[in-house]
Amino acid sequence: MLSVGAALMLVAPxxxxxxxxxxxxxxxxxSQLDAPFGVNAAExxxxxxxxxxxxxxxxxxxxxxxxxxxxxxxxAAGFKGHIDRAQVxxxxxxxxxxxxxxxxxxxxxxxxQFSQYQTSVHGQRLAKGDTHxxxxxxxxTTHNIRPPKDPASSVYPTNVAQTCTRCHANAExxxxxxxxxxxxxxxxxxxxxxxxxxxxDLSAPTCSTCHGSHGAxxxxxxxxxxxxxxxxxxxxxxxxxxxxKAIFAAxxxxxxxxxxTNHGIQRPSDALIGTANGAVCVTCHTEGDAGYQGAxxxxxxxxxxxxxxxxxxxxxxxxxxxxxxxxxxKLALAEARDSLTxxxxxxxxxxxxxxxxxxxxGLKVTQKTYQAGLTAIxxxxxxxxxxxxxxxxxxxxxxxxxxxxxxxxxxxxGITK
Amino acid sequence: xxxxxxVKDWLDERFGWHEIRTFIEHKTVPVHRFSYWYxxxxxxxxxxxxxxxxxxxxxxxYRPTPNDAFESVQYIMTQVPFGWLIRSIHSWSxxxxxxxxxxxxxxxFFLKSYRKPRELTWLSGMLLLFLTLGFGFSGYLLPWxxxxxxxxxxxxxxxxxxxxxxxxxxxxxxxxxxxxxxxLTRFFGFHVAVLPGIAATLIALHLLLVQRxxxxxxxxxxxxxxxxxxxxxxxxxxxxxxxxELMAWYxxxxxxxxxxxxxxxxxxVKADPFGAxxxxxxxxxxFMFMFQSLKFIPAKIWIFDGELLGVMGFGAAFLAWTLxxxxxTGRRGWVQKFVTGVGxxxxxxxxxxxxxxxxxx
Amino acid sequence: xxxxTTAPQELAERRQALRLFLGGGVIASLASFxxxxxxxxxxxxxxxxxxxxxxxxxxxxxxxNTGKVFRFGSRPALLTLTSDGKYHAISAVCTHLNCxxxxxSDLHNVWCACHNGMYTPDGANISGxxxxxxxxxxxxxxxxxxxxxxxxxx
Numbered sequence: 001m002l003s004v005g006a007a008l009m010l011v012a013p014x015x016x017x018x019x020x021x022x023x024x025x026x027x028x029x030x031s032q033l034d035a036p037f038g039v040n041a042a043e044x045x046x047x048x049x050x051x052x053x054x055x056x057x058x059x060x061x062x063x064x065x066x067x068x069x070x071x072x073x074x075x076a077a078g079f080k081g082h083i084d085r086a087q088v089x090x091x092x093x094x095x096x097x098x099x100x101x102x103x104x105x106x107x108x109x110x111x112x113q114f115s116q117y118q119t120s121v122h123g124q125r126l127a128k129g130d131t132h133x134x135x136x137x138x139x140x141t142t143h144n145i146r147p148p149k150d151p152a153s154s155v156y157p158t159n160v161a162q163t164c165t166r167c168h169a170n171a172e173x174x175x176x177x178x179x180x181x182x183x184x185x186x187x188x189x190x191x192x193x194x195x196x197x198x199x200x201d202l203s204a205p206t207c208s209t210c211h212g213s214h215g216a217x218x219x220x221x222x223x224x225x226x227x228x229x230x231x232x233x234x235x236x237x238x239x240x241x242x243x244x245k246a247i248f249a250a251x252x253x254x255x256x257x258x259x260x261t262n263h264g265i266q267r268p269s270d271a272l273i274g275t276a277n278g279a280v281c282v283t284c285h286t287e288g289d290a291g292y293q294g295a296x297x298x299x300x301x302x303x304x305x306x307x308x309x310x311x312x313x314x315x316x317x318x319x320x321x322x323x324x325x326x327x328x329x330k331l332a333l334a335e336a337r338d339s340l341t342x343x344x345x346x347x348x349x350x351x352x353x354x355x356x357x358x359x360x361x362g363l364k365v366t367q368k369t370y371q372a373g374l375t376a377i378x379x380x381x382x383x384x385x386x387x388x389x390x391x392x393x394x395x396x397x398x399x400x401x402x403x404x405x406x407x408x409x410x411x412x413x414g415i416t417k
Numbered sequence: 418x419x420x421x422x423x424v425k426d427w428l429d430e431r432f433g434w435h436e437i438r439t440f441i442e443h444k445t446v447p448v449h450r451f452s453y454w455y456x457x458x459x460x461x462x463x464x465x466x467x468x469x470x471x472x473x474x475x476x477x478x479y480r481p482t483p484n485d486a487f488e489s490v491q492y493i494m495t496q497v498p499f500g501w502l503i504r505s506i507h508s509w510s511x512x513x514x515x516x517x518x519x520x521x522x523x524x525x526f527f528l529k530s531y532r533k534p535r536e537l538t539w540l541s542g543m544l545l546l547f548l549t550l551g552f553g554f555s556g557y558l559l560p561w562x563x564x565x566x567x568x569x570x571x572x573x574x575x576x577x578x579x580x581x582x583x584x585x586x587x588x589x590x591x592x593x594x595x596x597x598x599x600x601l602t603r604f605f606g607f608h609v610a611v612l613p614g615i616a617a618t619l620i621a622l623h624l625l626l627v628q629r630x631x632x633x634x635x636x637x638x639x640x641x642x643x644x645x646x647x648x649x650x651x652x653x654x655x656x657x658x659x660x661x662e663l664m665a666w667y668x669x670x671x672x673x674x675x676x677x678x679x680x681x682x683x684x685x686v687k688a689d690p691f692g693a694x695x696x697x698x699x700x701x702x703x704f705m706f707m708f709q710s711l712k713f714i715p716a717k718i719w720i721f722d723g724e725l726l727g728v729m730g731f732g733a734a735f736l737a738w739t740l741x742x743x744x745x746t747g748r749r750g751w752v753q754k755f756v757t758g759v760g761x762x763x764x765x766x767x768x769x770x771x772x773x774x775x776x777x778x
Numbered sequence: 779x780x781x782x783t784t785a786p787q788e789l790a791e792r793r794q795a796l797r798l799f800l801g802g803g804v805i806a807s808l809a810s811f812x813x814x815x816x817x818x819x820x821x822x823x824x825x826x827x828x829x830x831x832x833x834x835x836x837x838x839x840x841x842x843n844t845g846k847v848f849r850f851g852s853r854p855a856l857l858t859l860t861s862d863g864k865y866h867a868i869s870a871v872c873t874h875l876n877c878x879x880x881x882x883s884d885l886h887n888v889w890c891a892c893h894n895g896m897y898t899p900d901g902a903n904i905s906g907x908x909x910x911x912x913x914x915x916x917x918x919x920x921x922x923x924x925x926x927x928x929x930x931x932x
Contacts, residue, residue, distance in 0.1 A: 201874075201907065203874070203893070203906070203907035203909075230894070231893045231894060231907070232893070233891070233893075233894045234891055323501070323678065323679065323680065323681035324501075325491065325494040325495040325501065325684060327491065327495075327684065328495065338877075338878065383501075383502075383678045384678060384679075386678070386810075386814075387674050387675060387678040387679070389810055390671075390674055390807065390810035390811070391671055391674065391675070393803060393806040393807040393809075393810050394667050394668075394670060394671045394674075394807050395671075396799070396802075396803035396806065396807070397667055397800070397803040397804055397806075397807050398664055398667055398668070399803075400796070400799045400800035400803045400804075401660055401663060401664045401667070401800065402664065403796060403799075403800075404660065404796055404797075404800050405657070405660050405661065405664075407793070407796060408656070408657070408660075409657065413652075415448070415650055415651065415652050415653075470815075474815065474818055474819070477818075477819065484928065488851070496822045496824050497818060497821075497822055498814070498817040498818055498820075498822060499814035499815070499817050499818045500818060502814050502818075503814070503815075503818055667807070670807075670811070
């Protein structure tokens with residue numbers, strides 16, 4: 001210990017000269033050390049705590065203005081040294097749960113993180129002595145804590161999944177727990193991931209959206225549909241009117257995830273509903289029961305409108321290629337697509353008649369657009385006929401002119417010298 | 418004396434038609450192996466007339482404001498009877514006219530019809546060619562779709578590169594800093610009033626000069642005829658040459674009708690000034706050779722900006738080309754051959770650059 | 779051809795026939811050019827849909843605290859009459875994923891059914907996923923006609 005201290009003493013003075021203006025003598029040494037004592041000074045200075053004027057002693061105690069190691073890290077200065085994992089939440093909570101204190105920095109910041117944490121699976125297990133679980137610094141990092149709105153933050157929406165699955169996708173780390181570790185792999189194939197990571201829609205859900213952040217826990221069977229309905233309102237309202245709601249509850253099946261799964265939610269196609277291989281309905285329904293027939297009917301409706309839209313699209317494309325302007329009809333077709341989208345939401349009511357109502361509205365539009373397509377094709381035929389007529393008259397004139405010229409010049413060459 | 422005859426005489430006493438009639442009856446056109454090139458001038462005039470007629474018809478429905486321009490063209494294409502025909506003929510004929518004007522210019526160049534005393538005819542013709550390109554550039558913006566909006570932006574950007582006057586020219590063309598509704602108003606004014614007015618004057622001048630000096634004969638044919646005067650052949654302009662021209666014009670009408678009915682001009686997507694430029698923005702084919710060559714020039718040549726040098730280079734080349742009658746007066750043989758060589762190079766350059774622009778990835 | 783062996787009468791007839799053929803052809807071709815032009819000049823029955831100023835509704839059509847979706851140019855727009863008696867017009871294309879929004883009388887606000895986005899009648903995005911406000915338009919009353927036009931159009 002003394003030799004290390006002596007060695008450090010040799011290193012410290014020139015650095016101290018450099019950092020004269022920076023009264024954080026802790027970093028003078030600790031920025032040069034390797035793990036587990038090392039701290040990235042640049043990272044720390046960009047962190048929210050450093051930006052607000054809080055230094056090492058705010059968490060670790062000690063005296064950051066002293067060059068003397070024994071003084072800086074002495075008991076008299078209240079030095080705590082390395083913080084035990086189990087102590088971390090309480091330490092963070094000392095400030096972050098103090099509403100009066102936090103008001104001085106950011107009045108709109110919540111101060112219930114610690115109490116939420118205590119209700120979470122992580123918090124409950126920690127209370128029982130399991131230090132394997134996540135504490136504050138596992139998600140927020142130790143010395144590089146940034147506000148969630150900062151794209152470089154480990155809890156910025158696009159970074160959340162990576163932060164959670166540092167543990168949750170690590171099969172080795174999670175081997176003592178009875179939960180799967182494929183959530184990230186599944187999530188990365190989902191539409192939500194595509195919306196968040198590819199289309200950069202920050203309102204798309206990530207782990208914490210459905211599981212909570214500080215109070216992280218799986219929603220529970222009864223709550224799943226409420227969680228999903230924070231965005232997918234209509235689907236939940238319709239589901240509540242369907243026979244599935246009571247049945248799923250009785251069978252202890254989660255609302256939405258029974259058909260759509262939880263993490264690897266794919267973009268649904270019309271093939272997801274119906275009675276064919278690959279449809280979810282036949283997981284429970286068998287031929288002959290009312291649900292089976294309903295599923296078949298709804299699938300048929302969706303396919304019908306989809307096909308009609310396709311037919312109109314094809315015809316309009318043909319007309320466009322033939323040179324007729326059909327942008328108005330193409331725009332009207334968008335209305336039919338809206339009807340199909342609406343119908344695809346209505347299926348959650350498991351009521352084929354309700355679905356059919358939306359489909360009929362769409363079919364009315366496709367009837368009109370198909371007509372418009374036929375009119376356009378007729379117009380293109382009319383144009384070609386007109387072209388043919390004028391080409392014939394032009395040909396007549398050309399032939400007549402040629403003959404006229406030759407006759408004229410046979411009589412009178414019109415050539416002069 | 419028939420009624421028609423009496424009317425003719427009445428008008429003739431006041432307008433003096435008979436003098437023009439006599440002139441036309443005496444006008445002749447030389448016949449030699451290059452005679453077919455003589456059709457191009459009349460063809461260009463014919464296409465210009467078509468442009469004026471279809472242009473006036475379009476004026477009945479077109480609205481030159483950003484909110485309405487695209488919709489009015491759409492209206493013409495979809496609701497107005499035969500609007501699709503008028504509009505597509507106008508667009509196709511514009512391209513055909515640029516082609517025939519350029520072909521006419523090159524044929525005159527290589528047949529050396531610009532020699533004394535026809536220097537002013539050549540000058541007015543070159544100005545008419547530039548005007549035709551101006552017609553094309555200003556007209557291209559009027560449908561106010563994405564392609565035309567960004568093509569105008571790029572084109573005026575390049576115009577603004579000119580040293581000294583550049584920024585002023587850019588602001589003058591655009592009616593402001595950016596391409597906006599003000600640009601549309603301006604381009605519309607240029608396209609339907611300013612350019613037609615200047616063009617009409619220059620065409621009148623050009624035609625008058627052509628009538629004054631008659632048709633030029635290329636040096637090789639001239640020499641051959643001087644050696645053997647018996648070989649000289651000319652046909653009467655009226656009715657012989659004119660009837661043949663009429664045939665050519667009817668063929669062009671057939672082509673225009675076919676193009677309009679089978680390959681109509683597209684409407685595009687309404688321009689969004691705040692949207693991003695779509696990839697692959699490029700000007701019309703007749704500007705492509707310049708566009709492509711500018712892409713080849715490195716960003717910096719010595720201490721000068723590459724693009725600026727390119728633009729100035731083209732400017733100098735066009736100026737020299739316009740002044741060719743003053744270099745090649747026809748008196749010195751080696752100058753004649755040199756000028757022909759430069760012409761072949763120029764034509765080849767334009768052809769290769771244009772082909773490359775369309776075929777290379 | 780052998781014009782010497784043909785009688786002058788026949789020659790004249792042939793010439794006449796040729797002139798007729800040529801004249802007829804020219805007139806026919808001119809007719810095929812003029813017919814479209816004449817049809818073109820007469821204005822069609824359907825009036826042009828300008829996106830400059832659109833008649834959205836008539837006074838009395840909307841009850842207070844209701845809205846109406848109408849076509850503006852090539853996209854839908856929403857005209858609302860709020861309880862304070864004022865008309866508002868905004869684009870009805872949600873800035874999140876382009877669904878068509880609607881006016882909710884119970885919420886006194888504009889709502890998007892797709893993902894629960896919320897806007898004020900003037901288009902400000904106040905909750906849910908929408909990242910940007912809806913474009914607001916000018917409402918002009920002419921007699922009992924309510925016109926909607928883009929802002930900044932005099």
